[in-house]
Structure formats: C-alpha cells, structure tokens
Amino acid sequence: QQQVKQSPQSLIVQKGGIPIINCAYENTAFDYFPWYQQFPGKGPALLIAIRPDVSEKKEGRFTISFNKSAKQFSLHIMDSQPGDSATYFCAASRSRGTSYGKLTFGQGTILTVHP
Amino acid sequence: NAGVTQTPKFQVLKTGQSMTLQCAQDMNHEYMSWYRQDPGMGLRLIHYSVGAGITDQGEVPNGYNVSRSTTEDFPLRLLSAAPSQTSVYFCASSSRGPTSYEQYFGPGTRLTVT
Numbered sequence: 001q002q003q004v005k006q007s008p009q010s011l012i013v014q015k016g017g018i019p020i021i022n023c024a025y026e027n028t029a030f031d032y033f034p035w036y037q038q039f040p041g042k043g044p045a046l047l048i049a050i051r052p053d054v055s056e057k058k059e060g061r062f063t064i065s066f067n068k069s070a071k072q073f074s075l076h077i078m079d080s081q082p083g084d085s086a087t088y089f090c091a092a093s094r095s096r097g098t099s100y101g102k103l104t105f106g107q108g109t110i111l112t113v114h115p
Numbered sequence: 116n117a118g119v120t121q122t123p124k125f126q127v128l129k130t131g132q133s134m135t136l137q138c139a140q141d142m143n144h145e146y147m148s149w150y151r152q153d154p155g156m157g158l159r160l161i162h163y164s165v166g167a168g169i170t171d172q173g174e175v176p177n178g179y180n181v182s183r184s185t186t187e188d189f190p191l192r193l194l195s196a197a198p199s200q201t202s203v204y205f206c207a208s209s210s211r212g213p214t215s216y217e218q219y220f221g222p223g224t225r226l227t228v229t
Contacts, residue, residue, distance in 0.1 A: 009155070032216060043119075043205050043220030044158070089157055095216060101146040101165075101209050102173065103218060105157035 003027050004092050006106025013080055014114050021075045021109045023090035028071070030092040034103070035064065035075050038087045047088070048075075051095075080113045087111070116141050119221035121206050127227045128196040136191040136224050138206030146209045147189040148218070151175065151202040158205065164189055196228045 006023045013019045025033075034049035050057045050064040050073065057064045061078040077084055090106040122137045140147065148163035150173075160173030164183040178200060180192040189208075193200060203225050209218040 004157075006157070034217075036220075041222075043207075043222050045220065046217045049217075093216070101148055101163060101207075101216065101218060102160060103150075103158070104174075105150075105159070107155055107157045 003104050004090060004106045006090050006109060008109060009107065010110040010112070012112045012114065015081060017080050017113070019077050019080055019084075019111055019113075021088055021090070021111070022072065023074065023092075023106050024070075024072045025092050025104075026071065027092070027094075027104075029094050030104075032093050032095045033064070033066065033073050034091050034093075035062075036089045036091060036105075038089065038108075044089060077111075080111075082113050082115050085111055085113050118142065119206055119208055119219050121204075121221035121224050123224060124222065125225050127229065128193070129229055130196060130198060132196050134193050134196065136193075136204055136206075136226075138189045138191065138221060139187050140189075140206075140208040140219070141187065142208060142210070142219065143186060144208035144210045144219075145186070146211070146218075147183065148173070148207050148209075149179070149181065149189070149191045150205045150207065152205060152223075153202050161191065161204075193226075196226075198228045200226065201228045202226060 035047045036044035037047045038044040048059045063076040066073045091103040119140045149161040150158040162181040164170045206221045207218040
C-alpha cells in the first residue's frame with residue numbers, strides 16, 4: 001500500500017519555468033515532510049523539509065506548500081535551471097519516538113529542464 | 116568526514132548465492148537504515164536500527180537480515196539471492212535534531228541477480 005502518492009512521474013520544462021511536483025499522503029500521524037533530490041548514480045540528498053505547523057517554506061528557489069486539511073504538499077522550483085534536472089522524491093515520517101527515520105517515499109518525479 | 120560509505124558499488128549474483136552489503140558512517144548517528152530503489156516505486160525501507168544492538172523491520176524485510184554491533188556499521192545480508200532482489204540499495208543514517216531529521220544517504224550498491 002503506497003501511503004505517499006507523487007505526481008507527475010516525469011516533467012519537462014524550459015529554463016526559467018516553474019515546475020510543480022505534488023504529493024498526497026494518507027497517514028495523519030505523519031508530521032515531517034522532506035523532499036529529496038537525486039542525480040544519476042548518486043544517493044538522494046535532502047533538499048528542503050516542512051512540518052505541518054506551517055503552510056509554506058522557502059529555501060532559495062525551492063518552495064514547499066503544505067495543505068494539512070487536504071493531506072497534500074507540493075514542491076515548486078522557481079526560475080528552474082538545467083542543473084535542476086534530477087529525480088525528486090517527496091517523503092513523510094513520524095517524528096515521535098523511534099519512527100523519525102522511517103521515511104515513506106513517493107514514487108519519484110524525473111525533472112528535465114531544457115536550456 | 117567520509118559520511119556514509121557503501122561497498123561494493125556493483126555486484127552480480129547468481130540465484131541462491133548469499134552476500135553482505137557493507138555500510139559505514141562516521142557521523143556518530145544513532146539511526147541507520149537500508150532502502151531499496153526500484154523504478155516507479157521510489158525508495159522502500161528494508162530494515163532499520165535505532166542504535167547498536169537494536170534493529171527492526173521496515174516495509175520490505177523478507178529475504179534480508181541485518182545486525183548492528185557497533186554505532187558505525189550496519190551490514191545488510193542477502194541469505195539466498197533471488198531475481199526479485201535485483202535493485203539499487205541505499206544505506207542512510209540520521210540523528211535527531213531540534214527541527215530536522217536529515218537522513219544522509221550513501222552512494223548506493225547496484226545489485227543484479229541472474
């Protein structure tokens with residue numbers, strides 16, 4: 001059972017465009033929502049993360065929007081660059097007790113930014 | 116700091132063979148985990164450990180064993196490899212911080228079972 005659903009599977013934009021990747025979760029006990037970026041042949045690396053007490057978080061050109069009532073969150077990449085071409089994963093976990101490291105990942109989105 | 120290291124980078128096994136994937140971290144993290152990555156399925160948790168001597172199952176534990184005798188090392192053992200275990204395996208470690216729980220991933224091991 002996929003508890004975190006991510007869309008789209010792939011996304012192509014032109015340089016300067018604003019790709020948006022969406023995720024929906026089912027488990028209301030989740031309270032930590034990170035996004036990971038993965039380049040070919042490398043392990044995933046944390047990009048940005050949000051907790052459900054805020055509706056938006058920005059770090060540089062990356063923004064997470066969070067809708068707790070809809071159980072959805074999304075990643076926006078402003079002024080996208082060819083170097084942003086990578087696979088992006090959303091994830092969710094519970095931060096209490098020993099569950100904080102048990103990430104449930106979405107299926108991933110392959111982003112291509114054309115020059 | 117080397118971060119999270121994994122060996123080998125690539126491995127080919129025949130069905131029924133056994134092997135151990137090595138993982139080590141030098142950040143003194145208490146939490147370590149193993150994921151497998153398959154196309155279209157994201158990363159799925161196999162086993163995890165919250166400290167030396169403590170391990171537990173994740174989402175897809177069947178066919179895999181783990182142990183954690185030290186804080187630094189968390190090996191993953193395949194007892195009898197099957198073609199369904201062909202995948203890319205990632206080890207990760209993390210430590211609980213005040214506001215974040217960043218997991219640091221290793222470079223991965225690409226395993227093919229024929």
